[in-house]
Every structure is written in C-alpha cells, then in structure tokens.
Amino acid sequence: MGIAERKLRQKENVRAAILSAACSMAQEEGWQSLSIRKIAEAIEYSVPVIYEHFENKEAILLEISKEGFRELEKKLEQARKRSTDPEEQLKALADAYWNFAFRNPEFYQLMYGLGIPCCGAGKMKTEFTAFSDLMIGAIKAIIKKKKSNPEDACFKYQALWSVLHGLISIVMMRKSDIADGMNKKMMDDVVNAFIKNL
Amino acid sequence: MGIAERKLRQKENVRAAILSAACSMAQEEGWQSLSIRKIAEAIEYSVPVIYEHFENKEAILLEISKEGFRELEKKLEQARKRSTDPEEQLKALADAYWNFAFRNPEFYQLMYGLGIPCCGAGKMKTEFTAFSDLMIGAIKAIIKKKKSNPEDACFKYQALWSVLHGLISIVMMRKSDIADGMNKKMMDDVVNAFIKNL
DNA sequence: ATAATTTTGCTAACAGTGTTAGGAAAAAGA
DNA sequence: TCTTTTTCCTAACACTGTTAGCAAAATTAT
Numbered sequence: 001m002g003i004a005e006r007k008l009r010q011k012e013n014v015r016a017a018i019l020s021a022a023c024s025m026a027q028e029e030g031w032q033s034l035s036i037r038k039i040a041e042a043i044e045y046s047v048p049v050i051y052e053h054f055e056n057k058e059a060i061l062l063e064i065s066k067e068g069f070r071e072l073e074k075k076l077e078q079a080r081k082r083s084t085d086p087e088e089q090l091k092a093l094a095d096a097y098w099n100f101a102f103r104n105p106e107f108y109q110l111m112y113g114l115g116i117p118c119c120g121a122g123k124m125k126t127e128f129t130a131f132s133d134l135m136i137g138a139i140k141a142i143i144k145k146k147k148s149n150p151e152d153a154c155f156k157y158q159a160l161w162s163v164l165h166g167l168i169s170i171v172m173m174r175k176s177d178i179a180d181g182m183n184k185k186m187m188d189d190v191v192n193a194f195i196k197n198l
Numbered sequence: 199m200g201i202a203e204r205k206l207r208q209k210e211n212v213r214a215a216i217l218s219a220a221c222s223m224a225q226e227e228g229w230q231s232l233s234i235r236k237i238a239e240a241i242e243y244s245v246p247v248i249y250e251h252f253e254n255k256e257a258i259l260l261e262i263s264k265e266g267f268r269e270l271e272k273k274l275e276q277a278r279k280r281s282t283d284p285e286e287q288l289k290a291l292a293d294a295y296w297n298f299a300f301r302n303p304e305f306y307q308l309m310y311g312l313g314i315p316c317c318g319a320g321k322m323k324t325e326f327t328a329f330s331d332l333m334i335g336a337i338k339a340i341i342k343k344k345k346s347n348p349e350d351a352c353f354k355y356q357a358l359w360s361v362l363h364g365l366i367s368i369v370m371m372r373k374s375d376i377a378d379g380m381n382k383k384m385m386d387d388v389v390n391a392f393i394k395n396l
Numbered sequence: 397a398t399a400a401t402t403t404t405g406c407t408a409a410c411a412g413t414g415t416t417a418g419g420a421a422a423a424a425g426a
Numbered sequence: 427t428c429t430t431t432t433t434c435c436t437a438a439c440a441c442t443g444t445t446a447g448c449a450a451a452a453t454t455a456t
Contacts, residue, residue, distance in 0.1 A: 073329060115313075161368070
C-alpha cells in the first residue's frame with residue numbers, strides 16, 4: 001500500500017515548503033522580520049502545522065543554517081577543483097568564501113550569528129575613526145622604524161583589525177563548535193607574526 | 199530659580215537609570231531578553247516614560263553601543279600609554295582589545311551586531327570540520343611545496359579563517375561606518391600576503 | 397488663596413511575536 | 427457502517443514594541 005508513502009512524501013513536502021518559505025522571506029526582508037505566522041501564511045497552512053515539523057523557530061533557523069554550510073562547502077569544493085596548484089586553490093577558496101558571503105548575506109549572517117537589529121548603521125563613523133587612529137599610529141611607527149613602505153599602514157591596519165575581530169567573534173559566538181586552539185594565545189601569535197612582517 | 203535645573207537633573211537621572219538598567223540587564227541575561235517593560239519595572243516608572251527619553255528601543259541600544267566604543271577607546275588608550283616602543287604598543291593594543299571583548303561580551307556583541315538568537319551553538323561541529331579540512335588541505339600542500347614547518351598548518355588556517363570572517367563581517371555589518379578600502383581587493387591582497395608568508 | 401496652565405506619568409489599548417491546548421473534520425482501518 | 431487514527435484549525439496565553447488619551451500633580455498667573 002502506497003498510502004503511507006504518499007503521506008510521508010506529502011509531509012516531507014510541507015517541511016520543505018516551510019524551509020523554502022523561510023529562506024525566501026529572509027532573503028527579501030532579513031531574518032528579523034521572519035515570523036512563524038508569515039511562514040504559515042506563505043505555505044497556506046495554519047500555525048500549529050509548523051510545530052509538527054519543527055520543535056520551534058530556532059530549529060527552523062538551525063536547519064537553514066546547516067543548509068548554508070552545505071552550500072558553502074559545495075562552492076568551496078568547486079573552487080578547489082578549478083586548479084591543482086595549492087596556491088591557486090587557496091586563492092580560489094578565499095574567493096569563493098567571499099562570494100558566498102556577499103551573494104547570500106542572509107545565510108552568512110545566520111551561520112555566524114550576525115545581525116542584532118540595532119547596530120546603528122552609519123552612526124558610528126567617529127567611533128571607528130578614533131579606534132583606527134590609535135592602531136594606525138602604532139603601525140606607522142613600526143613601519144618607520146623598520147623603514148618599510150609607509151603607504152601600507154592603512155592596509156595593514158585593516159588586516160589586523162579583521163583578524164582580531166574575526167578571531168574574537170568566532171570564539172565568542174562559536175566556541176562550542178570549534179577546536180580549542182583558537183584562543184588568546186593564538187591571537188598573540190598572530191599579532192607577533194603580523195609585527196614581524198611589517 | 200533652581201527649579202528648572204532640578205527638573206532637568208531629575209530628567210537626566212531617569213535617562214541614566216534607563217541606560218544603566220538596560221546595561222546590567224543585558225550583562226545578566228543577554229540582549230535578547232531585554233525589553234522595554236523590564237526596563238520600566240527596573241527603574242520603577244511606567245513604560246511611556248522611557249519613550250520620553252528615547253525615541254525607541256534601538257535608540258537605547260545605540261547609545262549603549264556608543265558607550266561601549268568610548269569604553270573600548272579608553273582601554274586602548276591606557277594600553278598604548280604603557281610603553282613607548284611601538285611594537286609593544288601594538289601588542290598591548292591587541293591585548294586590550296581582546297580583553298575588552300571577553301570582559302564585556304554583551305557590549306562587544308552590540309557594537310558589532312553579533313548575536314542572532316539561534317546560531318545553534320554546539321551543533322555545527324561537523325560543518326566547521328568539513329570547511330577546515332578543505333582549507334588545511336591546501337595550506338598543507340603549500341607548506342610542503344615550500345618546505346616550511348608543517349606543524350603550523352592548523353595555526354595558519356585559523357589565522358586565515360579569522361581574517362576572512364573578520365573582514366567579511368565588518369564589511370557586511372558596518373559598511374556605512376568604515377572607510378572604503380575594505381573590500382574584495384583588500385581580501386585578495388591579504389590572501390596573497392598570507393600565501394607568501396607560509 | 398484661588399484659578400488656569402503646564403508638566404508629569406499613568407492605564408489601557410493596538411498590533412505584532414512564539415507557542416500550545418483542545419476540539420472539529422477528514423481519512424483510514426475494522 | 428462504525429471506530430479509530432490522523433490531520434489540521436481556532437483560539438488562547440504570555441509576551442513584545444509602541445502610542446493615544448486621560449488623570450493627577452506641580453507650577454504659574456491672577
């Protein structure tokens with residue numbers, strides 16, 4: 001009897017519809033404006049049906065997040081295959097990583113827990129400037145001492161800032177998902193290597 | 199007549215109480231569980247009073263975020279002053295930056311828009327492993343080709359990951375607050391420099 | 397001191413959120 | 427055909443941010 005199978009298939013369809021609706025809604029309006037009720041309306045079912053497929057909203061987002069990781073991995077795998085030279089491979093990997101992030105910003109934000117509603121976009125220029133001045137000052141002094149190219153100061157600062165913030169935010173948001181190794185000692189090593197290379 | 203001044207002072211007190219209550223509540227339970235009603239209860243006023251001091255919830259968070267930047271800048275300034283050698287200064291700056299982030303995680307999260315409720319902590323190990331395998335593979339191959347120290351592969355991978363994610367998330371969340379310069383071209387430069395130093 | 401006016405701060409509501417209890421209708425099996 | 431199971435909805439609960447409208451208190455003017 002194929003009845004049970006048809007039912008299972010239908011159930012699977014509803015589940016897929018939930019994820020698909022959540023995805024496209026997030027892509028259009030961002031995660032903040034995604035609600036269970038809107039999903040229910042989109043899939044033309046009532047709200048409790050959603051809870052038959054997912055324990056709660058977080059479970060839906062978790063699933064989509066995992067889908068994001070799978071998609072990213074696929075892109076990275078494709079990129080790696082484009083060359084046999086490891087240097088080219090690494091460049092292609094970084095390239096694919098960047099492209100994935102900015103072609104699927106909603107996915108990326110979900111995957112790394114980015115996106116508290118209120119970060120005051122456009123209203124923090126002075127704050128960031130004050131911070132960059134401090135860092136660039138020290139970097140320029142080191143460059144001068146080493147007689148390296150002073151033009152690089154700004155670029156070097158941005159690289160250092162990125163690595164600091166990246167490391168911190170990965171450890172802060174994903175501590176329980178990553179290997180130990182990533183910690184303060186690692187940051188010290190990175191900073192030392194950075195200085196050595198100025 | 200000091201009446202007007204007293205009133206102004208009282209009003210300022212309420213405003214400060216709002217910010218203080220919001221801060222300590224966030225530190226205890228995180229930003230997600232902070233609500234206007236809870237703030238109102240904490241300062242022993244009714245809800246609409248809060249809206250006489252702040253346009254909306256976002257304005258409160260924005261203010262606290264700015265306070266965070268000021269605090270961070272203060273710590274960085276102190277760190278810089280501890281030495282006259284620029285290399286020591288830069289190390290101290292990075293150190294202070296890290297410490298600020300992990301001593302005030304709520305602040306840091308607010309400042310960089312970290313912290314969507316549902317990032318599925320602890321449930322993404324396999325996903326991250328798949329990603330790291332790809333990157334470490336390429337890195338190890340380059341190291342082998344260059345006959346560098348193979349022990350460094352893991353550390354190098356973490357550094358590259360950090361800088362990629364840091365750069366992306368800064369650009370993604372704070373594009374309108376930072377100087378241009380930070381873009382894909384910059385990432386390419388960073389990756390090239392990284393490869394050169396393997 | 398009394399009356400008018402402003403300021404202050406409240407209650408109560410609106411529209412939205414995630415989540416769940418309980419029951420009606422439809423489908424399947426006996 | 428009757429019983430049982432599955433499916434799915436309405437309605438509610440306890441929250442959320444936000445605001446309209448009103449009562450009481452404080453200030454100012456008469």
